[in-house]
Amino acid sequence: MSETRDYKPTLNLPKTSFPMKANLAQAEPATLARWQSADIAGAIATARKTATPFVFHDGPPYANGSIHVGHLLNKVLKDIVVRSVLMEGRGCHYVPGWDCHGLPIEHRVMTGLVESGKAAKLDTLSDDHRRMAIRRECAAYATKFIKSQSVQMQRLLTLADYANPYFTMQPQYEAGTLEVFAALLEQGFVFRQLKPVHWSIANQTALAEAELEYEDRVDPSIYVDFEAVDRAKVDAVFGVECACTASFMIWTTTPWTLPANLAIAVHPAQQYALVEMDGALTIVAAEMLDKVAKIAGAAAVRTLATARGSDLVGLEYHHPFCDRKSRIVAADYVTMEDGTGLVHTAPGHGDDDYRTGLREGLEIYCPVQGDGTFDGTVPEWLRGKLVWDANGLVVEYLRTSGHLVHELKFSHSYPHDWRSRTPVIFRATEQWFIGVDRPGNRGGQSLRAMAMDAVNNSIKFVPQWGHSRMKGMIENRPDWCISRQRAWGLPIPAFRMATDSVFMTAASVRAVAECVRTKGSDAWFTLSPAELLATYDASSDPDAPTDLAIDALTKMYDIFDVWFEAGSSWNSVLRQRAIGFPADLYLEGSDQHRGWFQLSMLPALGVTGTNPFRTLLTHGFLVDKDGKKMSKSAGNALDVDVILKDFGAEVARWWVSGVAYDGDIRIDLDYFKVAGESYRKVRNTLRFLLSNLYDAPPWTQEEATARATAATPESIDGWLMGELAALESEARAAYNEYDFRRVHLAIFNFCNETLSSVYCAAVKDRLYCDTADSPRRRQTQAVARVAMEVLCRLLAPFLPHTAEEAWMALRGSDAPLLFAQTHLDLAAIGGVTAVRDPRWSAVMTARSAVSKALEGAKSLGIDNPLDAAVTLPDPRGSLAPFEKELADLCGVSQVTLDAKATIVTVSDLRSQPRCDRSWRRDGTVRQRSDGGMLSDRDALSVGV
C-alpha cells in the first residue's frame, strides 16, 4: 500500500463569512438599529416614489398593555404583505395606527384614581374640569402604551412608517372623524332615539358592562295576573267557553318596572294552558304549571284547555294599575326555566324588551328619571317615588287590587355600579344612532343595502368563507348606537338649546371639526359653545334652526363609540394623508367582521358610496396545542418576549409564514422549535451556495443571469435553472394570492429537496475538484449566484434580517438595498433553461431507483456510493442525453446505460484504484508524476 497524499490544500473548498449559527436574538436588534439609523424605510419609500402604490391600511390595535402572540401573528402577516408587495416593485406607504380612546383605558385610569384617593377630589371639580383631569390621565396612559407597543412591533422587524403613526386621539384624526360624522348627518343616517342602558342612580350616568360589579341582592319576586280584555277571543283561542275572563300570569323580580309594561311575550312554539287555580282563571305555560302552582301554594288546579303561544299573540290585556291596554307578542328568548312562560315586557327597561318593542312598534317608554324617581306619567301614588321604594308600593297595590298571585323573596346576582357600589337600573335614555335601514339623501339607498351590495359584488374575500360570514352579519345587524356617556373619547358635538331641543347640523359639526383640528377634542371641554362654533355661519346653514341663539347653547357630553373613530380611519388616514382610497387591502383577525371591517364599511359607504377596501383578508385565532383558546387565566398564553429571546423574530416570522391562517392556529413553544429547525435548514442551504462563491468572478447581476441561463438544458445546472424559474413564478403567484404558506412550503422544499438533497450534492465534486476557473465550475457558480439572487428576494418578506444578511454576504457590504430590489423574473428573461424541462422526470426517477439499489448493495459491503458503479436500464433512450451528469447526480463513481436492462444493477468498484483527491473510482485513476493516485480530471487540476 502506498501512503495516500494529502490533496486537501489543492481543493476549492467552501469558504464564507455567513455563519452557520444565526444568533438571532443578538443579531436582530443590531440589524434593527442599522435600519433605523440608515432610515431604510425612507430609502425604500424614495425608491418606490413613482411606483404604482399598493394601498394597505393598518387596523388600529388598542393602546393598552403589552403585545401578545395575536399581535405577533397579525403584524407579521401584515409585514409579509408590505414587503412582498415592495418586492413586486410597487410602493406601499404603511402607516401603523393605534386606537386610543375608550373604556378599557378610562376604566384603568379611574381605578388608579380611586385607589390613590384622587377620585374624590375630582368630584369637587366642575364637569368640564373633572373630565379634563380624567382625559389628561387617559391620554398619558395611551401615549405610554403606544410607545412601548411600537417598540415591540418594530422588534418583530416590521417595516412601517413608525415615525408618523396615526392615533385616534390626534387632533387631525379627530377632525377627520368629525367630518365623516358631518357627512353622515348630511346624508340623513344619524338620529337620536331612546335605548335602555345600565344607569347608575348614584352617579346619574350610564355605565358600560365593564363598570358593573355583580353582587347578590334580595328582591321581591312576584307573580302577577294581567286580565285579558276580551273574554270571547280568549275562549276562541282555547276552544272553550268560560264564565269569567282569564288573566295572563307573569313573573318579575323588578316590580318597579311594571308601570312601564307595554307587552307580554310568549314563546310561539310553546304550549300554554288555561287553568282554574283556586277559583281564578289564569293562563301560564303548560310546562311551568306545576312549578307555578306549587310556588303559589294553589290547592285546586284544573287545566281546561291548551293553546300554542303563537295563537295567543295579539290578544289584549288590561294593565293592572295604569290605564291602558297592551297585547301579547311573540319572542323566542322566552324560556321555561323560571317564571310562568309569559314575560313581562317593558321596552324602556330591558334589552330584550327593547328589541321586542322596536319590532312591535311599541313606545320605548321609560317613566323613570335620571335620579331614579318616577315622572308624572305614572299613577299618582307612584309619582316622584324612588324606584327602590316603588317595589314595595307596587306589591302592596297589586295585593290590594287582587292582581298579586304570590310574592316571595328572591336572591339573585344583580349589577352594581363599581364606584358607588349601589345597584344600577336599566333605563332608556336618548342615544345617537346610525340607522342601517334609513334611505340616504344621496342615492336613496340604506347603509344595509349598500353594504350588502359591496359584500356580494365588489369585495374579494380571502379566505372565501369571509363572504358568508360578513353577509350574515350585515343582514342581521341592528342600528348602530354610536354614543357613550364617558369622558375619554371624541365628543359628539351636539348642543342643547334653551328650548331643550338639540342643535347639531352638518355645518355645525364641520365648524367644530375645524376647531378640533387645531386644538384637539379637549377644546370641547375647555372652550365655550361660541368659541367652538367660531367658524359656523347659521345664515349659510340650510339646516340651522330658526330660533338658534349661540350664546344660549350648552354643550352636551356624549362621546363617540370608539368603533366610530376606528371606522373613520379610511378618511382620517387614507384620504387625509393622501395615501389612496379605497384601500387595496384590509387584514385583521376574523373577529373584525363584526368590528373594524364592518364599522369601516358603513361610514365609508354612507359618506362616499365606495367600500373602503377592495380585498378583505382575515386570519383565525391562536389556540394552544390542544385547540383551546389562550388566556392569561388559563395559563396557556405564550409570552412574545420569551419567543423572541429563545428563537428570535426571524424564527417567529418563519413560523407565521408557514401557518394555515384561515381557521384556528395552534401555537406552542414546540412549534417554534420545529420552525427553528426548518429555518436552519434553509439557512445552511444558503450558506452552502454562498460558501462556493468566494472565488467567483465579480459578475453583475445581469452577467451572472446571462451566464446561468446559458447552461445547457441537459446539464444539472440547466435543470436547476428550470426549477429556480418555476419556484420564482410559483412563489410570486402565491404571494400575490396571500397564500404565504404555499410560498413557505415551496421555498423550503426547494432548499431541502431541490438544492440540498439533489443539486448541492451533485455539484460538489466539480466545485471542489475542478480547476478553479474551469468553464464547468464557473457555470455552476453562476447558477449558484443566481439561485442566491432569487432566494434572497423570495425570502425577504419572511426573513428580512436573514435575507439581507445573506444578500450582503453575496454582494458585499456596499450592496444595494435588498428591499429596493425587484424579482428577477427568470421566466421573462427567457432562454431555454428558464423553464422546466419535462425530460428530467425520467432522470429523477432513475436517481431514486439508484438510491434504493445502493441501499440494497450495502449488504454486499458497498457502504460508500463512490465505491459503486451502476448500470441503468434505458430502453427508450430517455436517459442518454443526460449521461454525462448521471454519475454526479447519483453520487456514484460511474454510470452506464443499457437499453436492454430492466433493473438497476450495482457493481463493486473497490478493486479499482481510488483517486486520492476526488475519492472517485472513475476508471482513469493511475499513479501520476507526483506519486499520487489521481484521475485524469484531478491530475489536470493539480497540474501533474
Place this chain on the structure above:
RNA sequence: GCGCCAGUAGCUCAGCUGGCUAGAGCACACCCCUGAUAAGGGUGAGGUCGAUGGUUCGAGUCCAUUCUGGCGCACCA
C-alpha cells in the same frame, strides 16, 4: 341557542368538480458520509380520513344527524 369555520399518520398540512393499494414535510427507527461538520445523504416503519346513518357500482371527497374545538352574536324578565 343562532351564524361562520375546522376536525386526514406523533406534529403541521395536501387531497380540485366522488374513482387505481390515502400523499408531503417534520419528528421517529436503522444506515452511510466526515472536504456544507453543533452540518450533509439514504432507506424504512407509521393513518378504521372525529362518530353514526344515508345517496352511489364506488365517499376522506356528496347529504343528514351527532361530538369536539374556535370566532362572532344572543344569554333570560
